[in-house]
Each structure stands twice: as structure tokens, then as C-alpha cells.
Amino acid sequence: MAGTRITSITGPGTQPPLIHPSQLTGAAQGTVQMRIKASQTPGERLSQTKSMVLTEPESPLKPGLLKGEYLNKAKISEGGKKLRKNWTTVWVVLDSEQLLLYKESKQEALTNLKPGNKPEGVDLCGAVIDWTTEKSSRKNVIQITTSLGSEFLLQADSYPTICKWHDAVKQRVDSLSGEAGGPAGGRGGLRRSNSSEYLPRTSRSLPRDGPARSSTKERKPGNRHSILPKLNYSASDSADKNGVKNRLKKFITRRPSMKTLQEKGIIKDRVFGCHLLTLCEREETLVPRFVKLCVEAVEKRGLEADGIYRVSGNLATIQKLRFLVDQEEELDLDDSQWEDIHVVTGALKMFFRELPEPLFPFRFFDQFVEAIKTKELKPKVQALKKLVLQLPKPNQETMRLLFRHLHRILEYSVKNLMSTQGISIVFGPTLMWPELDCGNMAFNMVYQNQIVEFILMESVEIFSLDRK
Template identity: 65%
Template sequence: MTARRSHQQMTSTSAMQNLSKPPALLLPPPGGVALRIKNSPGTSGERLSQTKSMVIPDLDSSQKPIQRHKRNQSQYGTSQGVKPFQPVLQGEYLNKTKIFEGGKKLKKNWASTWVVLCSNELHFYKESKQEAMASLKPGFKPEGVDLCGALVDWTTEKSSRKNVVQISTRSGEEFLLQSDDYSTISKWHDALRRAADRLSSSEAGPGGGKATLQRSSSTECLSRRAYDSTKVKAKEPKSENRRSLMFKLNYSASDSADKIGVKNRLKKFISRRPSMKTLQEKGLIKDCVFGCHILNLCQREGTTVPKFVQLCVKEVEKRGLDADGLYRVSGNLATIQKLRFIVDREEELNLGDSQWEDIHVITGALKMFFRELPEPLFPFRFFDHLVEAIKTKEHKQKIQEIKKLIHQLPRPNHNTMKLLFHHFRRVLTKSRQNLMSTQGISIVFGPTLMWPELDAGNMAVNMLYQNQIVEFMLIECVEIFGPESK
């Protein structure tokens, strides 16, 4: 009886000790699940519960202590040993512009920008250097340039500014950095070159081997070959971007050679091209009537007065002397151009046709013919002499001087002028019907029949002398040219 009581006391004592202890943690075997024993208040039994937190280590790797603190893990997806914002060269204000993106050329838009060179990127900040500190905050993404595989060099062709550095990325983007201070921009040029070379060499891996990649959620490193086996490939730049970049690089090197080759080919082509005279002799090129020198035109037609001038004068005297504003009123320009086209093609022309019913079309075409002569009806070398002659105060002496000059003209010019001025006298005989006078005809035909070779003098003064010469010759037509030949 005494032994039974002592056994019960020992049992109750051990039970009380077990209740006062914390729940026992059952250590699982490798790869197992941790089980925890705990007491549930209000129940008489004990239950086992499984925790859902577990660690699944890599079977291929050795067991490493798991670091639970967030700051001890690679939370930002950066490469091993590289911090998300680690300035290599402290920020500075530089002038920046983007000139090429996505295979398209952009307009230069220079802006003063705070520039910071980090371990693997060049960051741009719009306002000030305080904005650079905001990159430490989660989710902030400043404008940047990936320097891996980039080309950094001086340039003088892309901008008229001095001290310009060009950055060409492998994705087809191009940036220009500039500073008026050469020492400042030279420092940045050297730093950017070093960073681009370092990143390009590190991409090939140490010793030229494969580069290593890191998981964003662990500290393990995978080889490039193992990463490629997962069939996840990095996004490559568009082919057109690569083509445009390679074209720019190749074109700048061979630009001068291409220009020299083009010049040589043009010289050979021009030297082998037949002359204008040869083409005219073969009949491949024919001079038009409008714009042809009057000497060449008359020689080609075998006359001393152009045939078109004779046709127009004859048609006007036949049915247009009574027209109001003859030679002063302009005809329809489209119809005049149509008439000119027919004359230049040397087609058979009938000015009595109904499509040339308006007499002002014929007079307009005649005025256009004289205006488009390469040398006026009064040749250039006679202009100054005629101006000096018209200034003579004595009337008879003035007639003699002008008559002498007119008889010195080439025969086609003299005969055409004689026909034209006698025609003007017949127009004046109908002045009551057509309302034209000697002054009106001189105003119309003064600048049409003569003009200086070089407009060095006063245009208004020249026009005054032109009108006076034509008006005086019209009044003294018989004295200067003689009677009209039948």
C-alpha cells in the first residue's frame, strides 16, 4: 500500500514537470518536415501539428547556413559584388542629347543634365544631384545607358559644338555628351571608355571563359552554359538596329573613298558624253523656236525674219487692227502656251483656226517670243550707244546717230526690226479704234525689245531710256528704216 502511494506521487511529479516544459522540437531527417508538439488549452489530449515552413536545400550543393535577414540576400537582382547604386564617377552637369533610337534618327535637343557613372550604367537626372539619391528608393528607375558593349569616342561630325563625346550602344541608341570645359569632358570620356571596356571583358568571363549569372532570389551562381540549358534567352536588339549601327560605323570609314569614286565616275561620264554640236548634227537635239537666238533661227529657216513673226504680224493686220487695247491687253496664258508648244514642235500652224480666235493670244505669243530671246532684238553691245544717242538734244543729229547704229545691226535683227516698226505704224493708223498711241506701244515694247546685259544701273532710268528709244524710232520710222519694201 505504501509502495503504491509512493509510485503515484512520483508519476504525478513527473507529469507536472513535463507540463511546465516548452513543447519539444522533433528534428527531422535531411529533407524532412519539422514537427512540433504543443498543448491545446481546453482539451484533454495532445495533438501533433505540422508547420508549413520548410527548407528545401539543393541536393547538388553542400548544406549552408540559411540567412534569414533581408539585407543578407540579393533582393535586387544585381550581379555578385555589385550594388544597385554605386557611383564610379561622381555626378556632374553635362550637356546631353539623344540622336538615334530604334533605327530612327532623332532631332538634337540639348539639355543640361546631371550625369552619374555607376558600375555598369550611365545615369541621367533631369533636375539636380539630390535626385540621384532617390535611386536608392525601391521602384525608382532613372534614365540610363547600358555601357556593356557600347562604343565611346570623340566626334566632330555629329555636332558643331566642341568637346563632344559620342556613345553608341549595342541596342542601336546613340547619345552625345558635351562640355565647354575640355578637362571635364576628357575625364568623363576616359571613365566611360574604361567602364565600357571593363564590362565588355567581364561579359566574356575571366580569362575569356563563360560569364556567370546569379539567381535573383539566392546567392548561388550558375554558369552561362547551365543557364542556356533552361532555354531562356536574353532579348536581343532588333536586327534593323544592329544593321543601322553597323552601317553607320562602316559608312563613316568609307565615306571619303566613296566620294572619290563617285567623282571619278562622273568625270569619265562627262568626258565620254558627246558635245551639243554633235547631237545637233545627228538630229537628236533640235533648237526650239522660242528661246532660240534669232541668228541661228533665221539660218535654220533660211530667212532674214523668223517665220513665226511674219505669221503673227500678217494675222494681226488681217483681223485685229481694230481690237481694243491691241498689244496692251493680255491673252489667255494657257492658250498662249499651247500655241507656243505647237510652234516649238514645228507643226503646221494656222493662226486663222478657231482656237486662236482671240487676237490677244496671238499678240501675247509674239511678245513672249521677243522676251525669251537669249539676246534681245537690240543686241547688248548697242544698248549703251543707243542711250547716248537718245540723249542728243539736236533732233537731226539724233536721227543720224540712231540710224547709223541701226544699220550696223546684223541683217536678221535689222530686217525683223524694220518689219515690226512698220507694223506698229499701221496699228497707229487705227488708234481711234484700238486706243493705242506711240507712247502706249513704246511702254509695251520698250523693255521687250531691248535690255542691258547687266542690271548694274538704275532699272527705272533704263526703262525710261528704253521707252524713249522705241518711241523716237516709231515716230521717225521712215527716216531711219526707209520706206516699206513691197
């Protein structure tokens, strides 16, 4: 239509001038008054008059500018530093070079002049605007990233509303970029931190069918900074990268071996979890030093302790003791922090449980099981004694020291309330287990307990101990 013709019914024969719709301001458009002419006589037909009442036209808005409207806003970063997301409702006004965010409408802010009513400005020079579905679980969200690295999220419940603001802000950003001459002009993109150099600005538009269909290719979940422009590396940057790679290659190829580091004392083997043969070879002894210290401490102040080896100590303190032992620091079990004797016994049991191969080696497990099945006493003792003598020397000597110690524990059974059966239940699964536990665990545990209990009862004969 070329124009809108407004005709008054009451004045026939007169013809008002044409008024173009662009001359109707937001306040004037749609303002229609209905006038009804009262009837003069009962039979007279009512006549109606429609007239368009035009107010004084306001000054038209500049292209790309919008009046105020309530939107939801969240500031998620400032100067590159992340902030906690906090959604608030603000009155948004699109100005010539910035987006003004009022805590209340502009009219209310002008009437209520307080320091806190000053709007927050979002500089649009060199800014980037884009739709986002990654920074918030809300729908209809756009993100504005300023040239200084601050990031704002704007959201509206209505998609047409937020789409209108997206297009207007994008148009204004493009206009400011053109006026400044693009990146060469210094205001055409994101600015590097602590620098006056601006990066190329990128922006993507969203199709009109909604933000959920912004792209046929799905974004990767981990790409949370996909809106930021990619840096263009120069040839010098590539040379620096190659130099770093070459230095790393040289370091890796020239790195010392594990054996060299161990010989220099840079890397030390642990005590807990170390193979018994390796540990004894390193310490140049047949019985690990830590086992000797624990046995001496228990025999010194724990033989009469109620439930010795059955009662558990504080696990945190046991782990602390284990750490000190692995660091090969000077260990004094008479120190007050190891006053609880159950911590010492707990650490000793942990040492045997964490051996890569138990005190009763894997290859002897089935042989000990077959020996314990012997019904007659003397052949059973001789069979077990023969197997013990076949063990590696560190295993044999450590076993001899341990069972002599446990035999002493039984001498105080009246006070510590420990029996051969109670000790075998504790040490059976601790000192021996099959390499491949493919059988019945309960079945194996029965034989483990029986073997330890029988060796404990016949330890004097099996280990040729002195009868004292």
C-alpha cells in the same frame, strides 16, 4: 595622412582606433555632431565635445561606376538615322555595362512603378565617347556613339560635373573593350550597318582646362562627323575606284559632240534667247515662226484690246508659253489657256528682249542715231530706209512684218487707245540697245523711242508697204 584619429574630449585617457578615410562612405563622410556640455555652475567653463558619428558603411561602388545625377540629354540619331534634337533633363546612372537614363530619379522611379518609368539604356560595349562643340551650341557637352550607330549628347552646366561623367564613362568603355578583347572580340568599336563586323574604336580625351581648349588645331566647320572612325579600304576597294575612274575617262573621251547631239535631236536649240539668224536658218524661214503666230493671234482677236502691248499679261502664264515654245511642242494660241491676249503680246515682247543681238543689230545702233538727228524730213526718211536695206535679211523681213503689224494697231487707236508715242515707248528699248551701255541710259532711250516712232510713222515709205 595615414589615417584620421578621432578623440573624445569627455573621455580622457582613452584612445579610439584609427579609421582610414576610405572606410567612410558618401553618407558617413562629413557627418559630424557637435555636443555642448551644459554648465553645472555659473562660473564653470563650458566644455565642448566633438565626436564623429559613423553610420553603417555602404557597399563600395565598383570602379568606374557613378551614382545618379541630373544631366541634360539629347538623342540626335538612332541606328544611323538622324533625329530632331530635343534636350530633356534625366537622372543618369552609370551601370556595369550601360548608362541608364531615368525620366526621374531612380528612387522616385522605384516607388512610382509605371510602364513609362522604365529607364532608357545606352549600351557602352563598343561605344565611343568624346567631347563635342559642333553638335550643340551649349557648353560642356559630351557625345556617346553606341556600336549600333545611335548618338547621345550629355550636358551639364558645371564643367567639373560633366568632366567627372566623361572620365567615368570612358573608363567603363575602355574596361568593357578590354574584357571583350578589343575589335577582335567583336565588341571593341562601332559596328557596320547590317553587319556583325566591328570597326576600330577611337576616343579622345579633353584636357582639364575646359572643352574650349580641347585641341590646339582648330576643327574644320564642315567636318561634322569627325568622331566617327575612318574606314580602312582594302586593295580591292582601290582597284574598284581605279576601275570607276577608267570608265569615266573613257566615257568623257568618247562622248559625242554638241553638233552630233543636235543632229540626232537629243539636244534641241531653244527659241527664246537664240540668235535671230540661227533661228531662221534652223526653221528655214526669214521670219521666226513664233513671231508670225503671235502677230496672227493679235490681229485676229486683239486689235481692239484696250492698251494692247502696253498692258502686261500674267508672268507665270507667259513663262509657261515660253517653255512650250522652247520645247518645240505643237502650239495653238487659240487654246483657252492663252485666252488673255496680253499673255501673247507679253511673250512676243519677251522674245525680242531676250535676243542675244537686238532686231536693230549692234553695229547699226550709232548709224540709226545719227540718221534720226537729221532735221529735214525726206533726207531723214531716205537715211533710215537705206540703213534698213543694209540689215541682214532675217532682221529686215522680221522688222517689216512687225512694223506692218504695229501700223495696223494704230488704225484701231480709237478703241485700243494706243498711239505712235505709246508704242514707241514700249518697243524702243525692246528692239534696240547699244552693245556697251557706257553712256547715259536715259539719253539712249530718247533716241531709241524716236527711231521706232519715226519708222512707225513712215513705215509705208521705208518698207515699201502697200497702201491699203
